[in-house]
Each structure stands twice: as C-alpha cells, then as structure tokens.
Amino acid sequence: MTGSIDYGNLMHRAMRGLIQEVLGRIAKEGLPGAHHFFITFDTMHPDVEIADWLSDRYPGEMTVVIQHWFDDLNVTNEGFTITLNFGDNPETLYIPYDAIKTFVDPSVEFGLRFETEEHAEDEAEPVEEAPMQEMVEPEDDEPGDRQEAEVVSLDKFRK
Template sequence: MSRSIDYGNLMHRAMRTLIQNVLADIAQNGLPGEHHFFITFDTLHPEVQLADWLSDRYPEEMTIVIQHWFDNLTVTDEGFAITLNFGDRPEPMYIPYDAIRTFVDPSVEFGLRFETQESDDDDDDDGDDFEDIGAPMAEDVPAKGHEGKQDAEIVSLDKFRK
C-alpha cells in the first residue's frame, strides 16, 4: 500500500484558514488602516447564497470588495456571511471558503489564488470535502501593476552539491 502526502489539499486548507482568521479579526475589530479585500468566488457553488438578481448578473463568478461599507460580517468554520451595498441596495450573501477563487489585499500586495487540478486517484479515503474539487493549489497573486515582478527564485540544492 502506497501512501503519499497530499500537499495540495494541505496548502488549500491552510490558506482558507488564513482567510477565516483575517475575516474573523475584521468582524471583531474592523479594517485597520488602508487594508481592503477583493474576493472572487464561484457563484455556482451549491452553498453560495446570493440574491437572484446577483446570481443572474454573475452566473459563474463574482468579485466583491470589502472596504468602505459592509455590515453583518459573520465568520464561521465553513464560510462567511456579509451584507454589501450595491447601488444603495444592501444585499446579504453567504460565501463558503470552498467557493473562493482569489483573495487579494492590494494595500499590502498580498494575494492568494485557488486553483483545482483533475485528480488521477479516486481513492481519497480521508473523507474531507475537497474530493469534489480535485487537488487544489494555492499560489501568490501579483498585485495590480506588479504582474511581472518576481521576489524569489527557486534554486535546486543539487547545484551546490559536490
């Protein structure tokens, strides 16, 4: 029996926990300084709750901005609920963490992008909810205007061995 470490799922869970912790702090203490978030999510996810007119307008994905006005931010282990203003029309919504595709805080050039890959092995016995979306990967999202910027280089240690 061959066993391997599923780094994709582990990273996926860790990054979603990071988002949960950030949002929980914001719910309790408000947004500090210039921080604000762009969150893009899958509107087709079965647990997303949106007004019908928003679902019709954004049939596949939607980006929300949490910055100047938001209300009723409630953070749970599975997702978050928030009321946002769309042209003087407050709309409540619920977004599970599994539906999030990108999370960006441009004030500090921080971002995450969640991607899925097709999984070759269907014998995932760990029973978690990530089975349906394949092996996810989280990677940095460059802030606007910094697409070509690269801060780090991956170097193979073999190059330094004698």
C-alpha cells in the same frame, strides 16, 4: 502508510484558514488602516447564497470588495456571511471558503489564488511557473499610481 501526502489540498486548507482568521479579526475590530479585500468566488458553488439577481448577473464567478461599507460580517468555520451595498441595494451573501477563487489585499500587496482540480486537469502538460503578479488600481488613486499584489499559486504543489 500507503498513498502520498496531498500537499495541494493541505495548502488550500491552510490558506482558507488564514482567510478565516483575517475575516474573524475584521468582524471584531473593523478594517485597520488602508486594508481592503477583493474576493472572487464561484457563484455556482452549491453552498453559496446570493440573491437571484446577482447570480443571474454573475454566472460563474463574482468579485466583491470589502472596503468602505459592509455590515453584519459573521465568520464561521465553513464560510462567512456579509451584507454589501450594490448600487444602494444592500444584499446579504454567504460565501463558503471552498468557493473562494482569489483573495487579495492590495494595500499590502498580498494575494492568494486557489486553482480547482478541473482547471489543473485541463492543462495538457505541466508548465514552469514564474512568480505571479496582479496589477490592482484602486479607484481613489491617480491613473499612474498602480499597486502590485502578489498572487500565490498553489498548483506547483499538486502532483
């Protein structure tokens, strides 16, 4: 056996499998309790399928919220299709797991962040990472009621 174990890519694949399993359950059973998701994805990924007006409005990346209303959630091994409402305009999106940059469920303070190889190579020197925290303020809460969502960075596993 030559080379080395690519733990970074193995972790990314495992975490994308977790997203697939969670979305698969939601497609069958609906969102339980207060669970909801913020999913940020690369709109320029070659396999992303969104309306032209959305890609024009969000060049580079876009965050969608799966919470109160969504329809036709179909989960596959490569990605998922979902219909979401954009200002009373339902649009169907296809998001491959490889295009996902962050996946956050603020109701349970859970989050994943995927770093791209280009981003990792842009850094001139390795940086000691502290645990990452992201503040999320749901629209329904009072201004002072903030929830913390832990974001897991997988860069420290890269060589």
